[in-house]
Amino acid sequence: MDTLEFLQSTQLFSDIPAEQLGILSRSAREKKYAAGQFIISESDEVQSFFIVKKGMVKLFKTSFDGKEQTIYLFRPGEMFCLCSTLNASVYPADAMALEESTLLVLPGDVLEVEARQNPRILFNMLSVLCHRLKDTLTLVESLSLKEIPQRFASFLLMSTRQSDGKGGDIVELPVTQRELAKMLGATPETLNRVMKKMVEEGMISMQGRFIKTLNRKALEELAGDGLE
Numbered sequence: 706m707d708t709l710e711f712l713q714s715t716q717l718f719s720d721i722p723a724e725q726l727g728i729l730s731r732s733a734r735e736k737k738y739a740a741g742q743f744i745i746s747e748s749d750e751v752q753s754f755f756i757v758k759k760g761m762v763k764l765f766k767t768s769f770d771g772k773e774q775t776i777y778l779f780r781p782g783e784m785f786c787l788c789s790t791l792n793a794s795v796y797p798a799d800a801m802a803l804e805e806s807t808l809l810v811l812p813g814d815v816l817e818v819e820a821r822q823n824p825r826i827l828f829n830m831l832s833v834l835c836h837r838l839k840d841t842l843t844l845v846e847s848l849s850l851k852e853i854p855q856r857f858a859s860f861l862l863m864s865t866r867q868s869d870g871k872g873g874d875i876v877e878l879p880v881t882q883r884e885l886a887k888m889l890g891a892t893p894e895t896l897n898r899v900m901k902k903m904v905e906e907g908m909i910s911m912q913g914r915f916i917k918t919l920n921r922k923a924l925e926e927l928a929g930d931g932l933e
Contacts, residue, residue, distance in 0.1 A: 707730075708730040708733055708735070708809065709723075709726055709727060709730040711756075711758060711809070712726050712729060712730055712733075712756075712809075713726060714782060715756060715782050715784070716782070716829060716832070716833060717756075717784060717826070717829045717830060717833060718826070718829070719829075720825060720829075721823060721825060721826060721829075722823070725819050725822070725823055725826075728815070728819060729811060729815060729816065729819060732811060732812055732815045733809045733810065733811045734809070734810050735758070735807060735808070735809055735810075736807070736808050736809075736810050737805070737806070737807050737808075738760070738802035738805070738806045738807075738808065739802065739805060740802055740803060740804045740805055740806075741801065741802065741803075742801065742802050743799065743800070743801050744762060744800040744801060744802060744808065745786065745796050745799070745800045746796070746799050747766070747767075747795075747796060747797065747798050747799050748795045748796070749795060749796050750795060751786060751788055751795060751796050751813065752812065752813055753786065753810045753811060753812055753813055754784060754785065754786040754787050754788075754810075754811055754813055754816065755784060755785055755786050755800075755808045755809065755810055755811075756782070756783070756784040756808065756809040756811070757779045757780060757781050757782065757783050757784070757806060757807075757808055758781060758806075758807045758808060758809055759781055759805075759806060759807040760781070760802060760803070760804045760805055760806025760807060761778060761779065761780055761802070761803045761804050761806065761879065761880070762778070762779040762785065762800055762801065762802055762803065762806060762808070763775050763777070763778055763779075763800070763801055763803050763880075763884070764776045764777040764778075764779065764785060764798050764799070764800050765798060765799050765800075765801070765887070766798050766799070767799065773887050774848075774887065774890060775884065775887040775888040776798060776841065776844065777837065777840065777841070778803070778879060778880065778888075779800075780879070784833070785800060786800070786813075787830060787833070787834065803880060803884065843863075847859055847889075847890075848890045851928075851929065853889065853890075853891045853895055853896065853899050854899050854902075854903075854927055855927060855928055855929055856889045856890070856891070857889060857896065857899050857900070857903075858903075858908075858924045858925075858927040858928040859928040859929075860885075860888070860889060861876060861909070861916060861918065861924060862921075862924055862925065862928055864876040865918060874917055874918045874921075875915060875916070875917045875918070876915070876916050876918075877914050877915050877916075878914040878915075878916065882896060882897065882900075906923070907919055907920055907923075908920045908923050908924055908927075909924075
Protein backbone atom coordinates (compact mmCIF):
# COMPACT_ATOMS: atom_id res chain seq x y z
CA MET A 706 0.00 0.00 0.00
CA ASP A 707 1.50 3.33 -1.04
CA THR A 708 1.36 6.49 1.08
CA LEU A 709 -1.70 7.95 -0.64
CA GLU A 710 -3.72 4.74 -0.26
CA PHE A 711 -2.67 4.45 3.36
CA LEU A 712 -3.76 8.00 4.16
CA GLN A 713 -7.14 7.29 2.55
CA SER A 714 -7.56 4.30 4.89
CA THR A 715 -7.18 6.39 8.07
CA GLN A 716 -9.98 8.02 10.05
CA LEU A 717 -8.50 11.47 9.65
CA PHE A 718 -8.28 11.44 5.86
CA SER A 719 -10.85 8.87 4.71
CA ASP A 720 -13.18 11.44 3.13
CA ILE A 721 -10.62 14.03 1.99
CA PRO A 722 -10.30 14.84 -1.76
CA ALA A 723 -7.48 13.07 -3.57
CA GLU A 724 -5.89 16.39 -4.57
CA GLN A 725 -5.37 17.39 -0.94
CA LEU A 726 -4.22 13.91 0.02
CA GLY A 727 -1.69 14.09 -2.79
CA ILE A 728 -0.17 17.20 -1.22
CA LEU A 729 0.00 15.52 2.19
CA SER A 730 1.40 12.26 0.84
CA ARG A 731 4.17 14.08 -1.03
CA SER A 732 5.15 15.91 2.17
CA ALA A 733 5.20 12.73 4.25
CA ARG A 734 8.29 10.70 4.96
CA GLU A 735 8.43 7.13 6.17
CA LYS A 736 10.59 6.34 9.18
CA LYS A 737 11.34 3.02 10.88
CA TYR A 738 11.87 2.54 14.61
CA ALA A 739 13.23 -0.43 16.51
CA ALA A 740 11.42 -1.88 19.52
CA GLY A 741 12.18 0.28 22.55
CA GLN A 742 13.32 3.27 20.50
CA PHE A 743 12.08 6.71 21.52
CA ILE A 744 10.10 8.51 18.83
CA ILE A 745 9.61 11.76 20.67
CA SER A 746 10.32 12.79 24.25
CA GLU A 747 8.42 15.02 26.61
CA SER A 748 9.48 18.65 26.18
CA ASP A 749 10.72 18.03 22.60
CA GLU A 750 9.76 20.78 20.21
CA VAL A 751 6.67 19.80 18.23
CA GLN A 752 6.99 20.17 14.48
CA SER A 753 5.42 17.05 12.95
CA PHE A 754 2.68 14.57 13.62
CA PHE A 755 2.89 10.81 13.21
CA ILE A 756 0.71 8.03 11.85
CA VAL A 757 1.47 4.41 12.70
CA LYS A 758 1.73 2.41 9.49
CA LYS A 759 3.06 -0.78 11.05
CA GLY A 760 3.77 -1.90 14.61
CA MET A 761 2.68 -0.33 17.90
CA VAL A 762 3.62 2.83 19.80
CA LYS A 763 2.98 3.69 23.43
CA LEU A 764 2.40 7.15 24.87
CA PHE A 765 3.56 7.41 28.48
CA LYS A 766 4.62 9.64 31.36
CA THR A 767 7.44 8.98 33.81
CA SER A 768 7.52 10.28 37.37
CA PHE A 769 10.57 11.72 39.12
CA ASP A 770 11.11 8.40 40.89
CA GLY A 771 11.07 6.47 37.60
CA LYS A 772 7.53 5.09 37.79
CA GLU A 773 6.02 4.80 34.32
CA GLN A 774 2.34 5.19 33.40
CA THR A 775 1.21 4.16 29.93
CA ILE A 776 -1.50 6.52 28.69
CA TYR A 777 -2.33 5.22 25.23
CA LEU A 778 -1.38 2.54 22.71
CA PHE A 779 -1.32 3.55 19.04
CA ARG A 780 -1.89 0.84 16.43
CA PRO A 781 -1.71 0.96 12.60
CA GLY A 782 -3.84 3.77 11.22
CA GLU A 783 -3.77 5.78 14.45
CA MET A 784 -2.03 9.12 14.77
CA PHE A 785 -0.41 11.12 17.52
CA CYS A 786 1.25 14.50 18.09
CA LEU A 787 -1.69 16.29 16.50
CA CYS A 788 -0.76 19.24 18.73
CA SER A 789 1.83 20.08 16.07
CA THR A 790 -0.99 21.79 14.17
CA LEU A 791 -2.21 23.80 17.17
CA ASN A 792 0.81 25.99 17.84
CA ALA A 793 1.92 23.82 20.75
CA SER A 794 5.58 24.42 21.57
CA VAL A 795 6.46 21.10 23.26
CA TYR A 796 5.05 17.58 23.40
CA PRO A 797 3.31 16.68 26.69
CA ALA A 798 4.50 13.05 26.97
CA ASP A 799 6.96 10.45 25.68
CA ALA A 800 6.29 8.16 22.74
CA MET A 801 8.18 4.90 22.17
CA ALA A 802 7.91 2.00 19.72
CA LEU A 803 6.82 -1.16 21.54
CA GLU A 804 7.82 -3.31 18.59
CA GLU A 805 9.52 -2.76 15.25
CA SER A 806 7.38 0.00 13.76
CA THR A 807 7.02 2.06 10.61
CA LEU A 808 5.58 5.57 10.93
CA LEU A 809 4.57 8.27 8.51
CA VAL A 810 5.90 11.66 9.62
CA LEU A 811 3.95 14.66 8.27
CA PRO A 812 4.88 18.33 8.81
CA GLY A 813 2.38 20.02 11.10
CA ASP A 814 2.42 23.23 9.09
CA VAL A 815 1.39 21.40 5.91
CA LEU A 816 -1.57 19.81 7.68
CA GLU A 817 -2.55 23.19 9.11
CA VAL A 818 -2.63 24.77 5.64
CA GLU A 819 -4.76 21.95 4.21
CA ALA A 820 -7.08 21.96 7.24
CA ARG A 821 -7.76 25.67 6.76
CA GLN A 822 -8.79 24.95 3.19
CA ASN A 823 -10.96 21.96 4.05
CA PRO A 824 -12.79 22.10 7.42
CA ARG A 825 -13.61 18.39 7.09
CA ILE A 826 -10.05 17.68 8.23
CA LEU A 827 -10.70 19.75 11.37
CA PHE A 828 -13.95 17.88 12.09
CA ASN A 829 -12.18 14.54 11.66
CA MET A 830 -9.38 15.74 13.93
CA LEU A 831 -11.92 16.83 16.53
CA SER A 832 -13.53 13.39 16.40
CA VAL A 833 -10.17 11.70 16.98
CA LEU A 834 -9.34 14.00 19.88
CA CYS A 835 -12.77 13.59 21.52
CA HIS A 836 -12.49 9.81 21.38
CA ARG A 837 -9.01 10.00 22.89
CA LEU A 838 -10.20 12.36 25.63
CA LYS A 839 -12.95 9.89 26.54
CA ASP A 840 -10.40 7.06 26.79
CA THR A 841 -8.10 9.23 28.91
CA LEU A 842 -10.90 10.17 31.31
CA THR A 843 -11.76 6.49 31.64
CA LEU A 844 -8.12 5.79 32.50
CA VAL A 845 -8.03 8.59 35.09
CA GLU A 846 -11.22 7.28 36.70
CA SER A 847 -9.85 3.75 36.79
CA LEU A 848 -6.50 4.75 38.30
CA SER A 849 -8.01 7.04 40.92
CA LEU A 850 -11.14 5.14 41.96
CA LYS A 851 -10.54 1.45 41.32
CA GLU A 852 -8.29 -1.22 42.76
CA ILE A 853 -6.10 -3.41 40.53
CA PRO A 854 -8.63 -6.29 40.15
CA GLN A 855 -11.32 -3.80 39.12
CA ARG A 856 -8.97 -2.12 36.64
CA PHE A 857 -8.06 -5.42 35.02
CA ALA A 858 -11.70 -6.53 34.82
CA SER A 859 -12.61 -3.19 33.21
CA PHE A 860 -9.75 -3.59 30.75
CA LEU A 861 -10.90 -7.08 29.73
CA LEU A 862 -14.51 -6.02 29.24
CA MET A 863 -13.50 -2.98 27.20
CA SER A 864 -11.09 -5.04 25.11
CA THR A 865 -13.67 -7.69 24.24
CA ARG A 866 -16.06 -4.99 23.07
CA GLN A 867 -13.38 -3.35 20.93
CA SER A 868 -12.20 -6.64 19.43
CA ASP A 869 -15.44 -7.50 17.63
CA GLY A 870 -17.97 -4.86 18.63
CA LYS A 871 -20.15 -7.53 20.21
CA GLY A 872 -18.46 -8.26 23.50
CA GLY A 873 -16.90 -11.58 22.49
CA ASP A 874 -15.40 -14.08 24.91
CA ILE A 875 -11.74 -14.07 23.81
CA VAL A 876 -9.26 -11.19 23.73
CA GLU A 877 -5.59 -11.19 22.77
CA LEU A 878 -3.48 -8.95 24.98
CA PRO A 879 -1.91 -6.31 22.71
CA VAL A 880 1.20 -6.08 24.90
CA THR A 881 3.20 -8.14 27.40
CA GLN A 882 1.97 -8.48 30.98
CA ARG A 883 4.75 -6.11 32.05
CA GLU A 884 3.50 -3.41 29.68
CA LEU A 885 -0.11 -4.11 30.66
CA ALA A 886 0.85 -3.58 34.30
CA LYS A 887 2.16 -0.12 33.37
CA MET A 888 -1.14 0.66 31.67
CA LEU A 889 -3.10 -0.38 34.76
CA GLY A 890 -0.84 1.38 37.24
CA ALA A 891 0.27 -1.88 38.86
CA THR A 892 3.46 -3.84 39.36
CA PRO A 893 3.89 -6.96 37.18
CA GLU A 894 3.87 -9.11 40.32
CA THR A 895 0.56 -7.67 41.55
CA LEU A 896 -1.08 -8.05 38.14
CA ASN A 897 0.13 -11.63 37.87
CA ARG A 898 -1.46 -12.46 41.26
CA VAL A 899 -4.73 -10.85 40.17
CA MET A 900 -4.79 -12.87 36.95
CA LYS A 901 -4.07 -16.13 38.76
CA LYS A 902 -6.84 -15.45 41.26
CA MET A 903 -9.35 -14.78 38.46
CA VAL A 904 -8.33 -18.07 36.83
CA GLU A 905 -8.75 -19.93 40.15
CA GLU A 906 -12.19 -18.34 40.66
CA GLY A 907 -13.33 -19.41 37.19
CA MET A 908 -13.73 -15.90 35.76
CA ILE A 909 -11.18 -16.36 32.97
CA SER A 910 -8.83 -18.87 31.39
CA MET A 911 -5.45 -17.98 29.89
CA GLN A 912 -3.22 -19.36 27.17
CA GLY A 913 -0.27 -17.16 26.35
CA ARG A 914 -1.61 -13.73 25.45
CA PHE A 915 -5.12 -15.05 24.85
CA ILE A 916 -7.64 -14.60 27.65
CA LYS A 917 -11.09 -16.19 27.52
CA THR A 918 -13.96 -14.84 29.60
CA LEU A 919 -15.70 -17.72 31.42
CA ASN A 920 -17.96 -15.70 33.72
CA ARG A 921 -18.80 -12.33 32.19
CA LYS A 922 -21.31 -11.46 34.91
CA ALA A 923 -18.66 -11.90 37.61
CA LEU A 924 -16.26 -9.68 35.63
CA GLU A 925 -18.92 -6.97 35.28
CA GLU A 926 -19.66 -7.10 39.01
CA LEU A 927 -15.95 -6.85 39.80
CA ALA A 928 -15.44 -3.96 37.37
CA GLY A 929 -18.16 -1.97 39.07
CA ASP A 930 -21.09 0.14 37.91
CA GLY A 931 -20.96 2.43 34.91
CA LEU A 932 -18.72 0.22 32.77
CA GLU A 933 -21.26 -0.61 30.12
